[in-house]
Structures are given as C-alpha cells and as structure tokens.
Amino acid sequence: MDHEKVNILLVDDQPAKLLAYEVILKDLGENLVIASSGREALEVLLKTEIAVILVDVCMPELDGFELAAMIREHPRFQKTAMIFISAIQVSDIDRLRGYEMGAVDYVPVPVVPEVLRAKIKVFAELYRKTRELERLNHELEDRVRARTAELESSTAKLRESEQRRSMAIAAGKMGSWDWDWISGDWMWDEGQYRIFGVSPESFEVNPANVQALLHPDDVDQLRKAIAEFNKGTRAYETEFRIVRPDGEVRWCVGTAAATVDESGRVVRVSGVTVDITERKRAEERQNLLAREVDHRAKNALALAQSIVRLTRADEVKAYVNAVEGRINALARVHTILSLSSWQGAELSKLIDEELAPYSLGDQIRLAGPEVQLMPATAQTLALALHELFTNSAKYGALSTRSGRLAIDWQVEDELLTLCWEESGGPLVMTPKSRGFGTRSLLASIESQLGGQAQFDWRAEGLLCRLEVPLTRKTATSAPGKFDTAGSAELQRASG
Template sequence: MDHEKVNILLVDDQPAKLLAYEVILKELGENLVVAASGREALEYLLKNEVAVILVDVCMPELDGFELAAMIRDHPRFQKTAMIFISAIQVSDLDRLRGYEMGAVDYVPVPVVPEVLRAKIKVFAELYRKTRQLERLNAELEDRVRARTAELEQSHARLLESEQRRSLAIAAGRMGSWDWDWVNGDWMWDEGQYQILGLDPKTFVATPANIQALLHPDDLEEPRRALAQFQKGAKSYEAEFRIIRPDGQMRWCVGTAAATHDKAGRVVRVSGVTVDITERKHAEERQNLLAREVDHRAKNALALAQSIVRLTRGENVKAYIQSVEGRINALARVHTVLSLSSWQGAEIRRLVDEELAPYSDGNQIAPLSGPEIQLQPATAQTLALALHELVTNSAKYGALSTQEGRLSINWENETGLLRLVWEETGGPPVETPTSRGFGTQSVIASIESQLGGNAEFDWRREGLLCRLSVPLEPRGAGQDRHQNRDAAAERPRGERTARSADA
C-alpha cells in the first residue's frame, strides 16, 4: 500500500520520443502506458484510472490543447494532473492557454531527465496519497453508515418493543409492578391498574387493599409466593382470580421475581400480571364444544342404531339397501351441519341433498319457499323424514315413472315450518290398510322427536303430505300433548300409511 503502482499515460505521435520518456521514467517504478495519438489516449482513459498524463502539445489531428479540453470535460478526469511537453518556444500566452485547458506544468525540449522525473514523481505521489485518503474516508463512511444503521435498528426495535408493551397496557391485558420488600413501597404501571379496574388517583397499594381484590379461593397464593421467596426461590408463577370493584371477576396469571442481598435476604420483588380471562373463556368454550361433540356423536349413533333395529326388508339385499340409504341420508345432513360448524342447516340445501339423485330430469318442480335456518336436531330428523318420502316415491310413487311429477314448497308461519310434499302423474294410489316402516318413521320422527305433525292424504292422482315442524325447541310434555291433539284431529284415512312402504 505504501508504493502501489499508478498509471502514467505518455501521449506523443513520435515513437522515438515515447521510448525516451519510458527510459527516463522507468526508474520511478510506476506503470507506464503509451498512446500514439489523442484518440488512443482517450480510449485508454475511458477504461482506466490515470495519475499523470504527459502529453505533447504538437500532434496531428488532435493536438495537446484539444486533448486536454476533452479530458477536462469528463467528470472523472477533472482533477487529473496533465503536463505538456513542447519542442517550440512557448510564449506566456501559450502557457496561459495551456493552464486554461487544465495543464499543471510545462516541460520544454530538450527534456532534462531529472526535472521530468521529479515532476512526475510529485504528481504520482499526490495521486497515490489522494487515493489512499479517499479509501480511508470511504471505509470510515462505511463504518459510520453501518454503525448508524445498527443504532437505527436498535432504536427501531426498542420503539417497537415499547409500542407493543404500550398496546398491551392500553388493552388492559398486561401490567407490571414492583414491591420494595424493606420499606413496603409499591409501584404499579397503568396496565396494572387497568387489569384490576382501579383508579390510580384514588387507590392506595397496600397489602390489605391488594388482598381485598383477590378471589376468596385464591387468598393463599401471595402467602405461598412469600414463603417460597424466603426459602431462596428466585421466581414464582401462579394463576389467580381477582374481583374488580364493579364486581367483575377476571382471571390473571402473575409472574414474580425476587432480588436478594448478599446475605440472601429478599429486598425487592418485581412482577408482571397478565389478564387471561379471554383464554379461560376459550378453554371453557372448547370444553363445552367437546361435550357437545360427544353428545352429538351419541345422538348420531342412537339414530343409526334405531335405523338398523327398525328397518325391515323382504330379503338381506333389500334390508342392506334400506339401511344404507337411511344412514347416507344421516351422513348428508351431518356434512351440511359440519359446514356451518353445527350452527344449523338451510332447508333448501337439505331438500336439494335428498333430491339430488332425481334432479337430472324434469320430474321435480322448482323448489318454492323462503330461506329458513334449521337447528341441528331439527335438520337431522327432517332429513330422515324427507329420505323416507323420496325413497317411497321412487319405489311406488311419482318418481317411479317418467310421467310422474313432484313439487315441494314450504313457508314459515310464525315459528312453524309448514312443508307440503305433492306427487302427481305417478301410478294410481290406493289408501293403504296398514303403515309401512317409512310412513311410521316419518310420523314418529316429526311428531315424537320434533313436536310437530305429519298428515298423509292418499289421493288417487298422487300422495299429498303436509309436515308441520316447530322451528324452536319446546318442552317434551308440551310436545306430547300437541302430538295427541294433532293425531286426534286427523281423519282416520290420513293417519294410515301406504302398505307397500319399506
């Protein structure tokens, strides 16, 4: 680095003079570059850095003055040292013009080797020192920038951390406190007051006042913590409940750390309190959901068990088909309910699912009715009832022939779902003399389970079935009472079922 070679550009149109300059300057130990014309010199300059340019004034095409002017016009070479060599007598006017073009010195011919070497050496050293200084400055600027960036990042992280803490405090979910064990002084931040629902202007933090905020079942937690600290424990964590002055109970988790003196005695306790009420509520909801899922699973298994136990068939194949059909109906409504997180099922979706296998042709009229959200239990039971109606219609009713037609419409009459199932164009219908399982299943599910009623009108042109289902659950006693009244009011023909039901 002390003698890093620099480029010295020698420009002259005469090879002999260039050779002479090289011989004179060789002992300087620099990198000598020759150019036989001004254009050649410019081409080299555009690609390389040069410390000193030694240029002949008198050259064809582009003389020394013109070359100097072009070099100075380039931003990168505005400070490059240029020395003119002139074989003719140079007047003061010529010198002034040369200096205006950017020359730093003149060397007359014949050239005195010692003088030329001395001048070139001075400018080469100046260039070398300038470059070293620029590198040092660049390195220093890089270090300053890196340090500044590091400080800015550290400051940004600190601000972000403080903002997060401030947001947590503002939300009333986290607070910090400090207790001087020796003199009993307490220090709370704003978040601590917010969690406990206290006014910092009126509340005085004392052991008695703080203990009064604890839930009666959690009064032992502070005593346990103090006992642990006195035994040498460094930290303590516990969940506890507090009762705010307005009577609201909140769940908290507290973490405390003790500071001991050289003798091992506690001198200070610091801690953080976090409001975990929402988390506790979420855990309760999760436990409730688990119990609800268990309850629904048991209900589904009970329905499946009833299906298996009560289904009848002429042979094993028919029995299997009936069981599979009813369980598939139960599975379809289960899927619909799952998509709504068991909040309910829209009746149109429920009907569409049951009619899907027969929806390719024009046998089924467009569904008519408002959007009604059914509760899970109602949706399950109604889906099985619709499945029985669809199955019977496909075997013996309107859906068993190409000429048959089926229309379904419903309405909401002040909390009561009224659904009308109407078949036409199928085989002639005769009033059955006994109830089949399908009809029994529809009547039992609608009346016994949902507290509604099912009316069957065996018209010769096709079955007309009216289902009335309460949209809100009602008491079992009230359901049974209404079922008996509805059954007593129906004509005898309407309370019988098609003998060919599966």
C-alpha cells in the same frame, strides 16, 4: 458504519426467500448469517454469538415453534430476540404459542421491507446496547469495590433497575413490580397498572389497596405467598383473578422471587404479572367445542345405529342401498348445518338436497315461504323427506315421466304444515304392512318433534300431510279423511 457489527441469523428452507431477506437487510450494515433448516440454525448458534434470529414458522422436519423451544432451552439464548415470519393467517392462539416459545414479534408475508428493517434494527441496537451496558457494569463493579458504602448502595440500585428492565424485555407484554420487604414500599411499572385497570395518578400501591383488587376467592393466595417467603421460599408462582374497578374480572399468573441479605433474611421481593384472560377464554371455548362435538357425534351415531338396526330388505344389495341412502340423507343435512355453524337450516335447502340425485325437470312443484329449522328439527325432517322421495321414486309419481309431485308448506303460530301431493303416477293401493320408512317417519315426526304424520292413499296418488312444531309443542291437527294412525307402509302397488 461506526458501530460494532452484530450477527443476524436468517432461517428459512427456501433459498429465494433467504436471498430476499439478505437484499432487504444488507443496508443495515450487520453480519447476515444464513441457515436453510432448523438443525443448521442450531449448529450456527453453538458457534456464533447471534443478536437477532429471523425464522420462518413453516419449515419441514423442524418448524419455527419447535426451533424456538429448543433455542430457549439453552441458557445462552434465553434472551436472544426471535422474530417469526408467517405466510399464513396467524390466530390469537398461534400468537400466544409463539410468544410462549420466546418470539418477540411476528412479521406477516408479504414482507414490507421498511417494516422488517426497522424491527431488525431495533433489536440489533438493543443487543448492542445491552452488551455495552454489560461491559460497563463489569467495569463499574470493579471500581465500586474500592469505593465508599454510599457508592456501593448506588451501584446496587442501578443493578436492580437493570434487572427489572431485562425482565420486562424478556417477558414481553406484562407488568413488573418490586416490594421492599423492610420498608413496605411498592413499585409498579406501567404494565402492572394497566393489568389492574388503575392509573398511577389515582392509585396508591400498598397491601390494602392491592388486596382490594384481588378476587375474594383468591385473597388467600397473597397471604400464602407471604407466609412461604417467611418460611424461606425464594420463588413463588400462582394463578389468580383480579377485579378491576369497573367490575371486569381478569385472570393473571404471577411469579415472584425474593432477594436476601447476607444473613438469609428477605429484604426485597420482585416479580412479574401476566394477563392470561384470553388464554383462559380460549381454553373454555375449546372445552365447550369438544363437548359439543362429542354430543353431536353421539347423536349422529345413534341415528346411524337406528337406521342399520331397523332397515329390512330381502337381498343384501337392497339392504345396502337402503342404509346408504338414509345415511347419505343424514350426511347432507349435517353439511347444511355445518355451513351455518349449527345455527339451523332452511327447509327449501333440505328439499333441494333430496331432489339433487333425480333429473325430474318440471315434474315437481315447490311452494312455500323461507323457514329456518332448528338443528334437531332439520335432521329429523330431512330423514322423513328422504323416505318420501325414495318411495315415490320407486313406486309412486316420481317412478314415471307422467307423474307429478307438489310440495307446499306454510307456517302459522309456530307450526309448520307441509303437504306432499302426488298425481299422474301408477295406481295406488293402501299398503297392508308397516316397514322402516313408515316407522321411522312416524317416530321422528310424532315422537321426536311432537308433530303428526298423516297419509291419504288415494288411487290417483299419495297425499301426505306433515305437521311439525317449530318449538317443542305438540301440534294438534284438524280432523279429516287422513290415516292418522300412519300404519301403512310407504309403498304402492302399481296396476
């Protein structure tokens, strides 16, 4: 080829992938330099001029992000093009992190050879043209020293244009602007118009119009920046909001630098604007998620603390089994809620999870519609069902093969009514004391959910009725023969 070859650095810890990149890129006719680790890549960079760096994101010891950060810290490599290769799904936050580290593009795996070659070729050509332009600029600067003042002015404008172009390339997706401090003339590039939501054809760039697009609470930032430059400040950076003509509010970060004449007077201010709205939203989502996780963790810990504090048993083993059973019930409903992103849980799934440890065959009959429970209701009802199943398996209908259990539920006027009916088990006698099972069930259903728990200790088997409001309203139960005081312990005496 008739052009001067440039060096392309390939960084990956897997030899097979490096070989694949070499095969894909060899037709470009450039010099391919290989590095099998981040540290080896740094050694190559210190010895060799590199046009483009192709680096794998996931590497041991020093990953792609860390390597990019170290490269950008060196003045020689602040404008070197870096392309990340990632074999995993890259989120918007990861992309933003990569661009902040200096990446100019991402290439997903599997690599499409034509796409990779095209990207590398563009940046190699850009590097070559930039070097040629730098050489031409040096030659031009040597000549203009002996020419007229008019030619010197033209050369200065060309240099300023080159600086703006280089800034846009290095910064990526952003807007750049220029303000003639003396004449008051403004210049915006396409990115600047796009960020502010206006078009060059309909929007005249002047201080009044620009101020009109700033958020009212951030207008003072513009005044403060002008005052700082008048005091001698040469660089300024701030975050601010803009209000687009359609009413949308966007967050931006702006940086500006002043150019001064021989007397130190400001003659021009240039800068860039970056739209950071998505980053701000991501930070808000992270903060919200952290608060939500903290809230749920505290709730779960409070429930576990109550279980440990209130559980009673005559033996250590019985105590451990009781606590483990209740905490496992809490963990099961937590899993169900997590799968739904904490939107709620199906009642039938709660019952199925409690049935899972038992091999009961046709001893249990379930009947009822699909009912979606709110997270707090699901957690509370899951613990109540656990107590009913545990006691039935120990002392009631589920403790013998002849026993039967029917669970029916229905919803009317936002009130869930669940009937638990046992039969065919050991003879039932009304308990004389109240234990943790009854206390927790009553407290959860009645106090926490505003419902009612009612028990009928029939000789042929327990009949329990739970009324749970699906909205936080206190349910009213029809009078009957149920023990509404709920003072009996969920235990039976067989006979």
